[in-house]
Amino acid sequence: MQDPTTQLSIAFSKAIVAAFGEEYAAIDPLIKPSGNPKFGDYQANVAMSLAKRVGDNPRNVAAKIVDAIDTGDWGEKLEIAGPGFINVHLKTDYLISQLAAVATDEHLGVDQASGGKVVVDYSGPNVAKEMHVGHLRSTVIGDAIARVLAFEGYNVIRQNHLGDWGTQFGMLIENLIDAGAGADTHISDLKTFYQDAKKRFDDEPEFKDRARKRVVALQGGDEKTLELWGKLIDESKRHFNHAYQLLGVLLTDDDIRAESFYNDKLPEVITALEDAGKLKESQGAKVVYPEGFKDEEGNPFPMIVCKSDGGFLYATTDLAALRYRMNDLKADRIVYVTDSRQSQHFAMVFQTVNQCHWRPDNVQLDHVAFGTVLGPDRKPFKTRSGDTVKLIDLMEEAVNRAAGVIAEKTSDLSEDDQKNVARVVGIGALKYADLSSDRIKDYVFDWDRMLALEGNTAPYLINAYVRIQSIFRKGEIDVATVDASKIQLGEDAEKTLALKLLQFGSAVQSVASSLEPHRLCTYLYELASGFHSFYEKCPVLKDGVEPDIKDSRLALSALVARTLKEGLNLLGIDVVDRM
């Protein structure tokens, strides 16, 4: 379906062609929702920029567009204001028919892509290492992006690039053996397991020696060693899946394509680079020189793909993974969700596949970079003792703190319900805090702020949803019985809400193209805020409300609830019916 922005863009484009000629068909009419109601519902800002091209003053240009436009069933009134803004007042009937169309659309007015396959690479924890706060962002942001793209109609392939290979596995396997690796061994705490192995590797020469030999055995494909290695992976997956389940992300074992998956493809990468004429030698290592990268002396800056001892590096693995995703998975777009410290690395990897002409023209590569989670001291978030914060601990604390907030409020919820609300609100708050600010920036972690009922937080949004559920519960009304075509927009608060509801599609669309989930958060916050204003001003069930007004407000509320629920779902956040 066409939202107002799309519909107006088409009408304005036609008017521009009618007024100035076919050569202006590609001009963007610059339609935006008006920031201020006194400037109408939407505005077209095209007249000012067009004025120079057609050699006329902007207000004349605006007048010609207004004369030529067919306002069809949507335009109530068009006004020219200021230097040449065209302010559009929409017909109420049009808004209502649009609301009805959105309400009957299972995608709530989100345009569906005509196919296309997108690989989203996210989370990527390391085997035998505890997931920590550093994994939160990749996992949460990546999951939201995967959900949004799937909702847009893309075929989304999630890829969890587990770190399951490398020299550290020598010490980890030896440590596992010493811990008594039996068939039913469980590692209760990955963090101490890893730290213990590391400490022994540093302190015990005998252990270090065994670890080195074990690496050779692993790389040589020794059966017993591979079995132990597999044990480590299974144990780690058990931990990861527990975290994913509590966090509520989509990742499953089927999404795992670990580093080791690419082991047998690494020699091909080197051969292919050689065939492309891009493989060079430098100080005994094999390297490529991606264009545009220079070292401190201004010389070409290498990316090492094969060490002087013959070993491969993560650049090699990433090239192999990229080739696999383009050639075997047939992806049209490949999205990497990692922290911004890897920006240069990915820029070099992407540049390399471009230079080798490995990337088909239609394939788009994106590095979705994000900043660091900071503590109150504005330094990377750590525990009091200076340790990294375990992801599990973070989630447990979120739930506990949410439970504390709930307990403060009087509530008739059962104990089980309270637990569930604490889980949904706590985890939702944690994820929303991570998603709601521009991902490229670092953000300051603050429990009180993310759990606050005011402001741009998950609890505030969930509360708006809960209030709507409360209305239907109180009125004993089945949501399925409301009819959006019966909506009336008599009050300003109702109209504001209606306009906001119609913008869900473009909000989702802008996340799909920019890969910035915070845009959806901003939208949902404005929607929830608009609902709360409406809730204050526009009684629904109270005495004295005419039946048709009541039905209208119920329909409006129902659509807000659906939009909030769907929007939060796209962010990977649940709702509850009462809190």
Next chain:
RNA sequence: GUGCCCGUAGCUCAGUUGGAUAGAGCAACGGACUUCUAAUCCGUAGGUCGGUGGUUCGAAUCCACCCGGGCAUGCCA
């Protein structure tokens, strides 16, 4: 040294890719509860958008140069 990113109210953040008087929340102050749940709403106050130039009808947004801060900079990932 070089490259990338960031700098907006006391604090935490938005700002729809160049549009109208830069917006929220917190904190401060003043209002609204026999309630469809006050877990909310309404109002007041708070700004040299790091700085200086430039581009143009118009700049927080684009370009240049500075100032601060973060990150990355060949054989870890």
